[in-house]
Amino acid sequence: MSTPLYQLKAEFFKTLGHPARIRVLELLSEREHAVAEMLPEVGIEPAHLSQQLAVLRRANLVRTRKEGSAVHYSLTSPQVAELLLVARTILSGVLAGQAELLADLRAAQGEGKPPS
Structure with a gap:
């Protein structure tokens, strides 16, 4: 098998x-x-x-x-380089999302709101 x-x-x-x-x-x-x-x-x-x-x-x-x-x-294969580029794009998106979440948390703390 x-x-x-x-x-x-x-x-x-x-x-x-x-x-x-x-x-x-x-x-x-x-x-x-x-x-x-x-x-x-x-x-x-x-x-x-x-x-x-x-x-x-x-x-x-x-x-x-x-x-x-x-x-x-x-x-x-050049596809190995393409795979690394795709991984970089995915990680950039993930990190951007985390940065937005962090900014939201900091803004909420500045307003005295408890984090959700």
Whole structure:
């Protein structure tokens, strides 16, 4: 019996569930990067970055290209960048809604009303 699609989606999102992996994918959404270029941008130890890149490779989200001793990474699909952009749009909407709620609560406190 094959794995249900919802389970595969859950595994996919678990792969995205680490801040370092998200940051790597954001960088690669801009252009191909060598590992050495990513290190200061991601802000983790080289061994840890290597582990996170291995996770993304196993998930087939990134591919490698070797040039001399340097290893360059790129996205396997531009749709990964689109997914990150959609996530940013969703989060912007959520945060905007929270900011409005906070403003309403502060306004109510200023008027002496109990928060609802």
